[in-house]
Amino acid sequence: MRINKSFVGFIFLFVNSIICHNYVIAQRSTSIQGQQTYFNKFANNIDRVKRGEAKHVAEGYYLSNEWKKGVIYAKPKVEIKNLQLRYCVLNQEFEFTNEKDTFSINKPELIDSVRLDNKCFIYTQYYDSNNLESAYFEVLSSKGFVLLQKYNCRFVRGKKQVSSFEEPTDDSYVITTQFYLKESEGPASLLPRSKSDFFNVFGDQKDEIKKFMKTNKLKRSNSEDLSKVFNYYNYLNMKS
DSSP: OOOOHHHHHHHHHHHHTTTGGGTOOOSEEEETTTTHHHHTTSEEEESSOOOTTOTTOOSSOBSOSSOEEEEEEETTTEEEEEEEEEEETTTTEEEEEOSSOEEEEOOGGGEEEEEETTEEEEEEEEEETTEEEEEEEEEEEOSSSEEEEEEEEEEEOOOOOOSTTSOOOOOEEEEEEEEEEEOTTSOBEEOOOSHHHHHHTTGGGHHHHHHHHHHHTOOTTOHHHHHHHHHHHHHHHHHO
């Protein structure tokens, strides 16, 4: 079956418009001012980012340096609106500001999900090698197979000028990403990197997924493309 690009776009936009709603149904809506006592349960005042040996590097470890409007869906079913948020990838923490102070959410286990700009994040368990860890993930596809994106931050030491042919570089942080899959309530697992293992994820639908990706020129390394792939796969399973 040949799927045109306009249909692909429709699936992508429709599914992503309801991503956060699959993780929380808010029964109470409030603002940070209206629930300060409750909010203090999972937020701490901070005055700096824990940068280890790279205290001289002042940026590069945030997903975006700008504060953006967001919503926190906390347990039990509380929606906290009108927040200025940003995600510190280095600390794996969300921060918010009230213009006077900066706070970090240091008890993420009390968070159902976070809506930041047009992204939705959940805090969940995942396998890191053979170890069970927990972290924030961006939700890229939320029906059936849940496709997640994890942001990582690593320190890159700069280079001194050793010759006139090589420019020196400063120390910096680099943000990288990894894709994970999550089924039902289990921990997330790293999405296979090899081509054959990747397509084996789709079982009996792998040939259909191959055709879909080839027709629409989708790449396994691109988050938007992968989101379309898994939205389409979940759509096929809903039909069958």
